[in-house]
Amino acid sequence: MDEAGLPTLFEWAGGGEPLRRMIDAFYDRVEADPLLSGFFPGGVSQAHRRHVADWWAEVLGGPTTYTDERGGYATMLDHHRGLNIQPGQRHRFASTMSLAADDADLPADPEFRAAIIGYLEWGTRLAMGNSRPGADDLVEQAPVPRWGWGVAPPWLG
C-alpha cells in the first residue's frame, strides 16, 4: 500500500496479468489504427509489449522491474526522443488505452478509471513534449513515477 490504508492501483487492477491483457489489447488496436500504426513499422513486438506492461505495473505501485532491469525513466525517455508525436496522435493514444482497459475487463469503477485516465493524460502530454525533434530542455533523469488514487479514492466504508 502506497497511500495510507488503501490498496495500490496495481493491486486494485488485479496485478500484472490484467495489466498485460490491457497492454496487449491496446497494441492490437494500435496496429490497426491509421494514426498510430506508423510508430511501429512491422507491428508491436512481444518484447515491447512486455516492457510497457512492466512500466505500467511499476507506475501503478507494483514490482519495480522496469527500474531494476530496463534502466528506468532514462530508457523510457530515450524511446520517445524525436518521435514528433502530434496532438491528434496523443489523444488517440490516450483514448485507445481507455478502450483497451474495457477490452481487458479491468475494474470499471469510476475511481479506478479516473486514476488511470489521469495518468494517461499526464503521461501522454509528457511523452509528446519529450518527442519534439531537437528538444534540448528535457528532464534527463527522474524516478519512474508512482501514481495513486488522487482526490477520488475508493470508498471502503
Ligand code: HEM
Ligand atoms: C502514458 C503515456 C506513455 C507511456 C506510459 C509510454 C511508455 C513507453 C515505454 C515504457 C516505452 C519503452 C519500452 C521499452 O523499454 O522497450 C515506450 C516506447 C515507445 N512509445 Fe511510449 N509511452 C507513452 C506515450 C506514447 C505516445 C503518446 C506515443 C505515440 C503516439 C508513444 C510511442 C512509443 C513508441 C513508438 C515507442 C518505441 C520506440 C522505439 O522502440 O524506438 N508512446 N513507451
